[in-house]
Amino acid sequence: MSIRPPGPLQLTERFLTFAEQQLEQLNRNHGYQHLALYISQTGDKDHPPLFLIRQVSAADRSLPPADADPELRRPAQERRWYPLRDGDLILGALRADLGPAEAWHPQRDQQLRDGAAALSHGLATDLECLQLRSALDQQQTQLRTMVHQLRNPLSALRTYAQLLLRRLESSSEHRPLVEGMLAEQNQLNRYVNALDSIGQPALSGRQPEPAPLLLPPDTSAVDTSLKQQLMPLIERAMAMATLQGRPWHGPEIWPAWASESAEIAATAEIVANLLENAFRYSPPGTAIGLTPLPDGLCVWDGGPAIDVHEREAIFQEGVRGLRGRERPGTGLGLALARQLAERDGGRLELCVEPSRLAAELPDQGNAFQLRWPEPTARA
Structure with a gap:
């Protein structure tokens, strides 16, 4: 599935909690001035805007959006960026600003790379789940619409068949054909009702046991x-x-x-x-x-x-x-x-x-x- 960069609200609480935990773990005993997680938003394909979603700062200061942060326009030795990737797609970035008297070293750099990789995986999984949920919602909406539309012609067919049956003599050789049409229409209604129940929660609040039977039991045949x-x-x-x-x-x-x-x-x-x-x-x-x-x-x-x-x-x-x-x-x-x-x-x-x-x-x-x-x- 192709992952799309999210909008500012297209993230789950589960991922946001995970992001906070990752930032706090990376910051533990390392004295960063800022650790910040930015997410790419849909926009300009070459320069997608970055949206700040979580941060950990030594000072009680909220960082501005990346596009509005004047500090980011000046190169700084104490700041590094670690991209969040899903293949060739940039999903966001992890920003790390060192505190006073702190220095970069290979172990610190590798920890930040590992943290960015974990955030990349979590974010890609979160976005894929959101896209699948959206696709499922669309399919269910389309299914409900189709079921609704099916009921009208089925009802009309039943009406026409009943009217035709009334016009036939009881001894007519065509009566079994029309009665067969009515029986088939009843069977189709059972399928339509079964389709309409797909995805509906049980009244008791418990999920029903999966069953191989597509249709509910036909109680009329007992x-x-x-x-x-x-x-x-x-x-x-x-x-x-x-x-x-x-x-x-x-x-x-x-x-x-x-x-x-x-x-x-x-x-x-x-x-x-x-x-x-x-x-x-x-x-x-x-x-x-x-x-x-x-x-x-x-x-x-x-x-x-x-x-x-x-x-x-x-x-x-x-x-x-x-x-x-x-x-x-x-x-x-x-x-x-x-x-x-x-x-x-x-x-x-x-x-x-x-x-x-x-x-x-x-x-x-x-x-x-x-x-x-x-x-x-x-x-």
Whole structure:
């Protein structure tokens, strides 16, 4: 990060306290007439003004600003300057004026150089923290603005979809499409609400524990079966496959567990990430499917198997396989899915021979298998 010279008020109390301690330590038992710390202010690039922020003086006299100090216009044997640098940038200077009957010697000079180096490091760190804080504040402001702006078109879309639903007969084949639009709009609202809560302090005053789940738990899905939770995702996948002209294979027969609540609370969120990953990274025309298994389910594709050296790495945050690096994406989907599975006691693993999981699946491809917790873990 490029450090900018500060204005007179762009310093923290933490650094100012540190500067006072450094000056007092340098002055201890050395009899300086003045020890003063100046900070460069933004201004003329060749001759930036120096602002006096802290001093230690033998006499009870406050030094004037550097530009207004007539003494500094005359050379003086008893005065030396030590620059505060961050690379090629001058952040300020440490001024040392000897007292009467004092003389310069190598040890004194080295102590002042070391003190200037410590002040340079502290000042650069302080300025970097201030710039990062300012950038974060700007980003949060922009985020709040974007969230506010998003709510209006989302609300309008919901209104239009509800009006369209009223005009359709109960037997219309188009009703599931409009109902799907409303369900997706509700999901988008959950994302918008989650974005709006980023950076907000907890009501209790305590920071919440970090959690891998981007969205808050969907309390409306507590009393619904797993099949009911997964059907909107399956319908979305069917529509996406139709648009992309690729085969889709959804469940024809649901096992008994499908009529119960999910063994893993975030199953729908995990499946959503797995399906998005399959559609984004499998080659065009490749078949994609969701298949229930006795101890869980899998999302699979019939494309080339993921390279052996990438089969674990792709579950790390920000990592994408070689074939997916030229495509848009964050590399977070699989990492988030595995974190959610393991949080609830389950497992998420990659199988590059899908037919090993179920006979009707292809012999070669990529199947991401979500397993329910072991019986002992659920007890």
